Amino acid sequence: MATDFRLKEQLSALTDRIVDSYQDIGSINHLGHCPLPSTSAVVEIINDLKEILYPGYRRRQNLHLGNVTYYVGDLVDGLHDKLTQQISRALRYDYDQKHGEDCDQRRLIDFEARGQQEAIRFLDSLPDMRRILATDAQAAYDGDPAASGLHEIIFCYPGLEAVTVHRIAHQLYRQRIPLIPRMMSEYSHSLTGIDIHPGATIGPSFFIDHGTGVVIGETCEIGTGVKVYQGVTLGALSFAKDGEGNLVRGTKRHPTIRDRVVIYANATILGGGTIVGEQSVVGASVWLTKSVPPNTMVTIETPSLRLREAS
Amino acid sequence: MATDFRLKEQLSALTDRIVDSYQDIGSINHLGHCPLPSTSAVVEIINDLKEILYPGYRRRQNLHLGNVTYYVGDLVDGLHDKLTQQISRALRYDYDQKHGEDCDQRRLIDFEARGQQEAIRFLDSLPDMRRILATDAQAAYDGDPAASGLHEIIFCYPGLEAVTVHRIAHQLYRQRIPLIPRMMSEYSHSLTGIDIHPGATIGPSFFIDHGTGVVIGETCEIGTGVKVYQGVTLGALSFAKDGEGNLVRGTKRHPTIRDRVVIYANATILGGGTIVGEQSVVGASVWLTKSVPPNTMVTIETPSLRLREAS
Amino acid sequence: MATDFRLKEQLSALTDRIVDSYQDIGSINHLGHCPLPSTSAVVEIINDLKEILYPGYRRRQNLHLGNVTYYVGDLVDGLHDKLTQQISRALRYDYDQKHGEDCDQRRLIDFEARGQQEAIRFLDSLPDMRRILATDAQAAYDGDPAASGLHEIIFCYPGLEAVTVHRIAHQLYRQRIPLIPRMMSEYSHSLTGIDIHPGATIGPSFFIDHGTGVVIGETCEIGTGVKVYQGVTLGALSFAKDGEGNLVRGTKRHPTIRDRVVIYANATILGGGTIVGEQSVVGASVWLTKSVPPNTMVTIETPSLRLREAS
16 A cells, blocks of 8 residues: 555644543543443343343254253353443442542452342343243234244344343343443344333333334333334423423333233324323324323324325 | 352252243243254355345455356355255244154255255346346436435445345245245344335335335235335234134235335335325325325325424 | 255356346446445444544443553554545545546556545544534433433443444545445444434534434534434435436435424424524424424424224
8 A cells, every 4th residue: 555654644643632632521431440331241141141031043053951951051150250240340330420439449349249149130030031021922923913933033023132132121220230221222222223211111921013113211111911013102291300401310201001002103102191091002103192091092083185196 | 250159059040940941931942943044144145145146345355257257156156055054944944833743853854955946946036136136226326316326325225235135035935935034134124224024025126215114014015116215114904813813814914006106204004905006106204094096196284283482 | 964966066057147147237246346445344444433432432441541542543543544445445436437447557546645645634533523422422411311321322322323423424425535424324324223314414412312213314404402303304305307307416405403403203304495493393293394483393283083992
């Protein structure tokens, strides 16, 4: 390559200008602090967990009841270590943020001990999580005439992918682990186009079909056997602000969806006080900011369209 | 790391509880059966096929007519083996599901022979597929004023990516290969946000612009020269159920779109009996459940909006 | 595997048919020309740039002001070479397209020299880019009650991801580098579901929440402190054609959004002459093709819904 080395000599001055900007604009760099959780480690944890939750579908084939214990035991052992390290980092980061400390080495062992406890508490939740995920897979089969069987759903359906990662992330959210739940849900969002905040509470037998564009907010409560289609937003109506004009965080801002509700494509349901009653159906493209009683079918008025000859 | 090993000893009991759940809840594990098709092998097959369909753009550069035969020949040879193996597995899985068998080794050779035949039948379709994909790339150039040329479209356009994978998956769907077509289309869905069921029939010169949120159902029929924008749903209106309340699978549930129709962003067209006639235009955000004659422009009524001073 | 080798012998005839199609249908292959930019190299460049723009969050941890200069200096040095090579290829390709030349080796050095100049001009823009990205991250925190802090936003928010890649791609677009800006924006589109054309002009403190389905067209102009939600389209109303029926490229086709405007989920704003005035609010699902004065709140009429008992 015909590099002009005189030009290239400018680069060291440029490097200095970039590094200077780390001091001027400190808000978007992370220098001289304890390490944060690692995105790639979090993705590895999700993929290990999928091997345990749905054995025989992905990385490892030819598993049977005679060898699966070794395989799963090894995965659990590795997950214990990975989760302990990542959770410790997240707890440490959170503590330092809140207490204005900066990676005081004397406290290191405390955070690792708490990280291990939380890792084990999380792993303990896996058998129950499988029980619920089996209802989600079955709900997809029962709800989609294009599904040829459970295997196709476990292999291919982005809805099951998103719900699986949500149930993992929500468990960690309930354990009040900082950062990691949202890293998980955004990884799944990137794969599926389905954006479920880890805080959302979702009952068993949940099915999202197609899924691209679905948004489910932090304080949503969703019952049993709910079915949701692509483009559905379960969102906030407006944000409360405090006396100083800052957003109030932590209030119920997103709707409540009761058991066996179906919400068709691109419907928008907004507001923390909005409740869709049991077994109701919300039609495609409905825009809803008020509660709906049980057993109600809500549809848009057949829209007036204009037809004229195409030019 | 300050691991507490007494805590860690709990893990073997946990592993046992997880493995027990594989017996209790057998629907979402695949243990002791013939291996299923592999997601990573299917992705590799797609990427090898793209090298053949669009040579010189991706992995291998500096190809010319003097060396491209060796490169393509080698890819075709490898694809023959990969496709044979994955198709055999899918056929085997399907047979076992339907006949309640479980990986009877005596039948192994039969499935491999059928797998090879289907692999060769598929590879034979590639020259014609290139002919059609060239019309799709040209349609993108003709339809998008932001496109600087065909190279940009082949490199970057998610619409062409989705249509390419669809034409591959649809060929395998027509050969009645189980599982693999949907694995392919969901891989493409994950990359592009465009969800085309492998069963959809799509004519040449098809262009999807932007594409995120597009859903095209299994029984759609789309003519020649159709153009579709982001967020368009070509979906089902409702699902028929049989006497026992189970979904009826396999009926025509999704619309028919005739030649040279344009469908703008976020339009929703539903129902197996809905036909949009030749050269018609469906405007942005239109919601359509009835047929439209040829040469018709359908738009929403200019919506009444409320304007007031922002607080 | 039970391969039938007589069947496999057909493959060489098939290879010949495929290679023949490269001559018949030359529009979608790139044989015997100068190498094009490489998608994987472009992705590597983006990831290296993120390490410089947000140090300490991704690949490399344990950075502090004592060692960050070495790390960044090394990245800048590598980026100089990668950018020079990829930009040279893009310039070369563009020249050959326009002048009907085909990789004349005598001109090689000219393109590399220009590539290096443009690479250095691009790298020089990084300190200012960091300044603007810090305002984008802060806008996300100020605008989302679910955000726990800036770290969560930098780690997880697809909106910041998309804006970061946009600011990189837009700088190269302003330097009139062909192909590479769009390769970058479509990489980001694939990860986030947010489709921002590299040509769009976007002021500081820009925040996209959730983001899936957002489309921002090439000739959009967006002011300071604008906030946009999922599914928003800032698009073209119709395309001008010249006397021969070909699309006119390069005119202002997309709207202008002034300072501190908020656009809620799934709103559609179309047309190159449409201006949304300062501090106005466009409600969810609004469909707008006309200008709106400053300080205006635009909402849809509360839609009439039909409620009946669900069957």
